[in-house]
Amino acid sequence: MTQGDYNNPLNDHSTFSFDCHPGISCFTDCCNDVEMTLYPYDIILLKNRLNIDSETFLAQFTSIEFDEGCWFPHLTLKMSDKDACPFLTQKGCSVYDDRPFACRAYPLARSVSRACSQDAQQSKYYLVRHDYCRGHDASRQWHLSEWIDHGGMKVFNDMNAQWISIDTILKSYPFESTGMNMKLFRLLFSAVYNLDNFRLLIDDCILPEMNISNELIEKAYKCDIHLMEVGFAFIHYCLTGETPEKD
Template identity: 40%
Template sequence: MGAQSDPTGDRPRGERGGFSILAEGRFRFACHPQVPCFNECCADLRLVLTPYDILRMKNRLGMDSGEFLAKYTVPVREGGSPLPMLRLKMEESGRRPCPFVREEGCGIYPDRPGACRLYPLGRGASKAESKGADREFYFLVREDHCKGFEQSRQWTLKEWLEDQGAHTYNEMNRPWMEIVTSRSPRLKNLNPQSLGMFHMASYDLDRFRKFIFTTRFLERFHIPEEEVEQARRDDVVLMLMAMKWLSFALLGEMSLKLRG
């Protein structure tokens, strides 16, 4: 399955097909080897990766985060965000296929990115003007080549999200989404050091782990000892700690407690 949305809610391949906000009700879709267009959507993607996407993929492949970033990602700017994003690097041959697509389907299917899980849905969020909850919405993406909509299987939004295991990805991505979609003036004109800090904490988890355990990080911030020990070996705990640090450092939120 392809991916059509990035973390800022933009639609990367808007030149193809169309999309419509998904209202209550059912939609018809199926994707499997018997569908004539199987694997067609897994090429020439503009797939923006989230921290949790990278965490799952690099662990699936048994790679260090820095090694994964060098081999499988390209830096981009998306959706007018001042923050650096990463896209999955496509192969250079032919139709520029995804590096993980195989004749039988996705080679990392259990750990595929969140946007791939959602397809043919895209996910967006509109920031609240006042201090209310941001509005999250989903939309159907219809690409000209896709025959999945001609299949008989029908879904509600809830059924599709559960079937694709999307809820965990949505929850894990939420703290990062809140940062990259923030309207805080503090994100304007960030210096290279701050941008590098965002890149490390968002994408290069193994380097971030070295950072917190080899600098004065733990002397500066009061973090429960149990959480510190979990962060030594649990990438999810480490990632969530990184998001708290970014919220503190970039947005000025009291997401971490200073010592003293």
């Protein structure tokens, strides 16, 4: 069971005790039987770490989940046959440097107010605790900013801010219950999650009125981060008829 102090968001002066290393008795327990949402940037890092294309990664390592009342899905990490993270080894995480945001953030949870504009988004951090986790008993103290730096979370926050803007639009778009069979749905799904497939469609998808620079498009052919940016701009235009604001 996970408990969170959601009535008391952390501030820059807040401190908390935590540590995680092989010497702690519960080491890697959190890597078992977990439902973990994967964000688009998580998928980019993991599929590149594994040196496989996005379609292969999605098929092997993800499950598609729909929240009630939402027609566009989120993806979760598929557990192994032993109900463990597929990247867990006897020595620990085999993709540690490219691990997902959720793994980096714990023992913190981050909430972000939904808004189409990144400038309007507001985030808060809360301290959470798994009942089995002994890392909270450690003497090591952290400030919020120290933990964010330690986990390399800032770049994830920046990438996820772009995604939240697009996800806010997607969640309000009225896909039918047959959405998974819709051509538009499949195209948008590729632009979010299956970027290697979307890269093959750029020439057919990107129109002059979308106001996406040729320089960015050229970069997108070679760089997944720029490709994600193009994909999000494409989605924004498809569902709103407007070009996204530059934050």
